[in-house]
Amino acid sequence: MPLDAPRRFIGSALVAVGLVASTHTAAVASPVTLAADASVTVAALPSSTTFTQLSGLPQDTDTYGKLSGVVVHPGRTVAVYAQAGGKPVATLPATQLGSQTWVPVVEARKGWYRVLLPSKPNHVTGWVKAAGLKKARSRYRAIVSLGTKKLTVMNASKKVGTWSVAVGGPETPTPVGRTFLLALMSPKDKAAYSPLIMPLGTHSTTLDTFGGGPGTVAFHGWPDPKVFGQAITHGCIRVPAPALKVLAKLPLGTPVLVTP
Template sequence: MPLAAPRRLIGAALVAASLVASTPAGVAAAPVTSAATTEAVAKLPQATTFTTLSGLPADTDLYGKLSGFVVHPVRTVYVYAQPGGAKPVATLPAKQLGSQTWVPVMESRKGWYRVLLPSKPNHLTGWIKSKGLKTARSSHRAIVTLSTKQLIVMKGKKKLGTWPVAIGGPETPTPTGRTFMLALMSPKKKTYSPLILPLGTHSPTLDTFGGGPGTVAFHGWPDKKVFGKAVTHGCIRVPASALKVLAKMPLGSPVLVAP
């Protein structure tokens, strides 16, 4: 369920750097916004799944419904603790894990959006300026209920499917609350899952896993006997049919993990 540092796919949970992310054709590394100079950006931490940030507000409505309104910074943008803030706390890059960065909007003010971020601690939020962003709206959402070990995927009011899943064990639980689909990654070599779908949350008990940051993800599993059990390091193992449906969810789409 975490992310691997030694450039290899991590065993039971997560996105390793030896994975090739599914990236739209023609997407290149994006420069910073004109307002963010290279020198200034270099001094600030990036809001990615690999970083721990401080000085930013937490999501206080962990089980609230997200609208599906998502934004993508076409260039690196500053992240502030409050709208109109004088000093930025971090930067949000245009890409991470090989995919475009799409984050869900939780609140808006004139010229500003408050978005969910993929960094530690879990449920971190920040304000970014609305200028220079691509916007979209996702009608998809995924709901994982830990008590029943069940996944439901919705598109609008239509249920796309219900599946039993494997969740984190007692010592390595799957974190609860609302999060989002962060990236789509494909292993270079055949492994336990043809796709890894990292989320914007991390293990609450493992600081690292396999050398990586402990990012939680949806992924498949070859042994069907695990479904319906609490046996993972925090990731959510899903049947092959569920993985195919999840892979069609736009990046930034809401994911709710309920107790």
């Protein structure tokens, strides 16, 4: 769950997450070909979602580097490899949190892409085969400066807007580095604190769980404008209504950079 979700929203969000989880469970029995001479079920490998922790995969070492904007989407569950041509160690589902899974490319080789993954630990990456993936490019970037407590959205070299935001407090800081827009969620509770929640592909570094969820960091609104410009959240980034409208129009997989 997003780190700042008040209890009145958590129930509705958990229902939505439960539906997503049920869909994945139903798909477990479907065989997925992971190598030329092997076919296994999805259940044999961990699924790369915001709820899972993976091991044996490479880290993103260019933490503050500018991503190209190239994003890919698996039309069905695909295998994730620690190295191109190696053995599969996880899978990447076609959907999660009610949205299509779009992940940014950090490295490309012939027939392969290394992508940022939404699982723990933060900055985990994996290789996926290019064949069968949908490919697109996002011209947008969202940049969050923890020092100035500002959010800037760029469209290529053009600034779309800059806004004061609330970021993580000293004991629950917003994690730094490059990540991406993972999903777009609408609370079922119309009286919720934000009309939209935009989970990112990163998690709190100090909270293992929050409100029954995995401590996923998210963009979301907040009803009290006094919070903007302060470091007071549990790690999420609270944004004013105009910024929320802009973020909601960005393609999934759009790069997000959080700087100190």
